[in-house]
Amino acid sequence: QVQLLESGGGLVQAGGSLRLSCAASGRTFSSYAMGWFRQAPGKERECVAAISWNGGSTYYADSVKGRFTISRDNAKKTVYLQMNSLKPEDTAVYYCAADRRRGEIRVGRYDYDYWGQGTQVTVSS
Numbered sequence: 001q002v003q004l005l006e007s008g009g010g011l012v013q014a015g016g017s018l019r020l021s022c023a024a025s026g027r028t029f030s031s032y033a034m035g036w037f038r039q040a041p042g043k044e045r046e047c048v049a050a051i052s053w054n055g056g057s058t059y060y061a062d063s064v065k066g067r068f069t070i071s072r073d074n075a076k077k078t079v080y081l082q083m084n085s086l087k088p089e090d091t092a093v094y095y096c097a098a099d100r101r102r103g104e105i106r107v108g109r110y111d112y113d114y115w116g117q118g119t120q121v122t123v124s125s
Contacts, residue, residue: 002026002098002114009094009119012086016123020081022096022116030074033099035112036081038092038121045095047107049081059105064090086123093118 008020020036035050049070050059058070069082079096097112106112 002029002032004096004098004114004116006094006096006116006119009121011122011124014086014088014123014125016086017082017084018086018121020083020094020096020119020121022079022081024077024079024098026077028100029077029098031100031102032114033101033105034070034072034079035097035099035105035107036068036070036079037095037097037109037112038090039095039118040092043092045109047109048094050099050105050107051079052105053102057105059107061107083121086121088123088125090121091123092121094121095119 003025039045048061048064051070067085072079095118096116098114100113
């Protein structure tokens with residue numbers, strides 16, 4: 001069992017930066033792939049970034065490629081999402097999620113087993 005707690009959301013102007021953190025509890029964090037998802041009002045929850053259990057592989061949605069960076073520190077049981085050059089269309093609730101299965105990174109919301117409560121990111125124009 002893993003519990004996830006996101007932090008770092010807030011209000012930022014377009015072009016600004018935010019760093020989201022997701023702290024995990026539980027002994028098996030280091031064996032899980034982790035993902036960052038977001039959901040804007042009226043839209044589907046989408047994966048914006050994911051990272052393999054050892055950090056060796058990453059995935060980015062086209063909409064954030066070159067602007068967002070996912071990383072993890074297994075010793076601290078924390079995964080991060082550095083978001084730069086933010087745009088109003090990045091406004092959403094951001095969730096971190098854990099995938100118990102080792103193997104290739106998966107990006108479907110139903111592939112992930114554990115979810116945090118989410119943190120709001122609002123980008124003003």
